[in-house]
Amino acid sequence: MDNHPNDPDHVPWYFRSLDFEQLWRDYPPPPNFFHMTARLSRDELRARQEQRFLQTMKRGWEIPFFQRHWSEHGMEPGDIRTLDDLRKVPVYDVHDIRRSIERNPPFGDFMGLSPEDGKRLPMVLQTSGGTTGLPRPMLYAPQDRETMAILGARRLAMHGVKPGDMVLVTLSLGLGNGGMAPREAMWRYSGAVPVMTGSGANTPTRRQLEIVKAWGIKVLLGFPAYLRHMALVARDEMGIDPRSLGIRLLGTHLGPEQREPLEELWGAKAFDMYGTHESGMLAAECSHQTGMHVMEDAFHLEIADPETGALVNDGERGTVYITTLYKYGAPQIRFNVNDISAWHTTSCPCGNCMRRLKAIFGRNDNMIKLRGVNVFPEAVGAALLEEPRCNGEYFCFVDRVGEAGTDQMDVWVELIDEHVDRTALQADLERRMKEVLSVKVKVTPVGRGELDPYTQTSKSSKVKRLLDRRHTTSS
Numbered sequence: 001m002d003n004h005p006n007d008p009d010h011v012p013w014y015f016r017s018l019d020f021e022q023l024w025r026d027y028p029p030p031p032n033f034f035h036m037t038a039r040l041s042r043d044e045l046r047a048r049q050e051q052r053f054l055q056t057m058k059r060g061w062e063i064p065f066f067q068r069h070w071s072e073h074g075m076e077p078g079d080i081r082t083l084d085d086l087r088k089v090p091v092y093d094v095h096d097i098r099r100s101i102e103r104n105p106p107f108g109d110f111m112g113l114s115p116e117d118g119k120r121l122p123m124v125l126q127t128s129g130g131t132t133g134l135p136r137p138m139l140y141a142p143q144d145r146e147t148m149a150i151l152g153a154r155r156l157a158m159h160g161v162k163p164g165d166m167v168l169v170t171l172s173l174g175l176g177n178g179g180m181a182p183r184e185a186m187w188r189y190s191g192a193v194p195v196m197t198g199s200g201a202n203t204p205t206r207r208q209l210e211i212v213k214a215w216g217i218k219v220l221l222g223f224p225a226y227l228r229h230m231a232l233v234a235r236d237e238m239g240i241d242p243r244s245l246g247i248r249l250l251g252t253h254l255g256p257e258q259r260e261p262l263e264e265l266w267g268a269k270a271f272d273m274y275g276t277h278e279s280g281m282l283a284a285e286c287s288h289q290t291g292m293h294v295m296e297d298a299f300h301l302e303i304a305d306p307e308t309g310a311l312v313n314d315g316e317r318g319t320v321y322i323t324t325l326y327k328y329g330a331p332q333i334r335f336n337v338n339d340i341s342a343w344h345t346t347s348c349p350c351g352n353c354m355r356r357l358k359a360i361f362g363r364n365d366n367m368i369k370l371r372g373v374n375v376f377p378e379a380v381g382a383a384l385l386e387e388p389r390c391n392g393e394y395f396c397f398v399d400r401v402g403e404a405g406t407d408q409m410d411v412w413v414e415l416i417d418e419h420v421d422r423t424a425l426q427a428d429l430e431r432r433m434k435e436v437l438s439v440k441v442k443v444t445p446v447g448r449g450e451l452d453p454y455t456q457t458s459k460s461s462k463v464k465r466l467l468d469r470r471h472t473t474s475s
């Protein structure tokens with residue numbers, strides 16, 4: 001009479017689906033993490049990674065996607081015996097995942113889970129951000145989702161979020177994981193209270209600011225573009241100095257953006273992190289703000305040359321390969337996520353043994369070739385933040401123009417107000433962009449708010465920065 005798995009009417013209860021005590025020993029949440037896993041020697045950590053990696057390989061061989069991918073590359077079960085053998089495992093990327101979904105719609109065969117498994121495991125579904133078409137779905141088993149909550153809570157604790165803090169989450173609430181994952185992390189393992197306003201489309205920005213003021217919010221989570229937008233709405237539209245609101249810290253994904261202008265606006269420290277919907281929280285900055293500690297008991301990361309696939313030396317830039325060490329559903333084993341980063345070469349004064357990534361400098365597939373030069377739109381944004389006559393909003397159009405078919409990038413930038421001399425600004429910025437990007441681009445100043453239809457800053461937590469029209473306008 002107690003909902004036994006063999007009963008014909010069995011329902012899988014979440015809180016019976018895991019040995020929670022064991023999970024907390026394996027992947028300790030704060031504060032235990034800081035006393036235990038973060039203090040391991042590199043050898044102890046490596047041994048733990050290796051054991052979890054071999055388990056993950058075993059799981060991989062149960063999943064059709066990996067069976068096919070590995071067999072096509074001549075791999076057999078038993079070929080991989082140590083973590084050093086990881087280099088023999090063939091890499092894959094999001095295109096392989098898309099093909100897996102096309103082959104076995106709608107969920108693909110890369111997860112080793114389907115909604116049918118709900119008979120034995122309670123699951124949740126969330127998706128990638130998804131820019132065009134249907135977003136990519138991901139099913140999370142209890143092991144996956146609960147560990148993600150632990151990793152998310154470690155991130156908050158590393159930033160300095162404390163029990164009792166009120167935290168405003170300005171990330172999207174819906175199919176994407178943006179707001180959902182931090183809510184679970186915060187509520188279960190941080191003692192801080194999540195206040196889920198969501199993006200500007202869920203709760204208007206003015207209302208978000210009223211809530212910050214009225215409820216004594218201490219921490220903001222969101223993308224830099226939206227946090228900047230919020231500060232400007234407070235200052236310029238509501239006559240509130242954002243610094244007077246008493247925000248203590250900003251948890252964000254800085255990427256190549258500069259920290260200082262955002263910290264200056266809010267009078268609060270801004271912390272970088274790196275996470276994806278497939279992997280969860282990969283890395284986060286500690287109070288020293290010197291790069292992001294990777295959660296190395298849950299991931300083994302490699303950084304490789306995007307052209308050759310050879311691992312780069314510490315300190316050099318390359319594309320990130322992810323291997324998850326905690327996932328049951330959709331494990332990732334040498335997944336080329338196409339984000340560009342580099343390892344820090346020094347240890348951190350905080351004493352956490354986990355290695356640090358420098359910032360995520362951009363996306364390899366977001367990179368465009370402009371007259372033979374590699375350009376990341378993010379680099380435009382970083383340069384723009386030094387310009388006091390602009391508010392930081394920008395959008396890049398790339399076109400093929402003239403009979404010769406020359407590639408041209410036109411960077412539209414929003415003015416801080418209507419009194420700015422547009423001609424002078426244009427000339428200054430075109431010179432500056434040439435220095436930063438090593439290629440000439442056109443700059444077009446526009447009025448405040450005019451770029452919103454392109455960037456979606458006020459509505460979406462995932463801001464768009466680039467439209468490449470070279471292949472749509474020419475035949």
Ligand SMILES: [Zn+2]
Binds near residue numbers: 288350
């Ligand atoms: Zn540190």
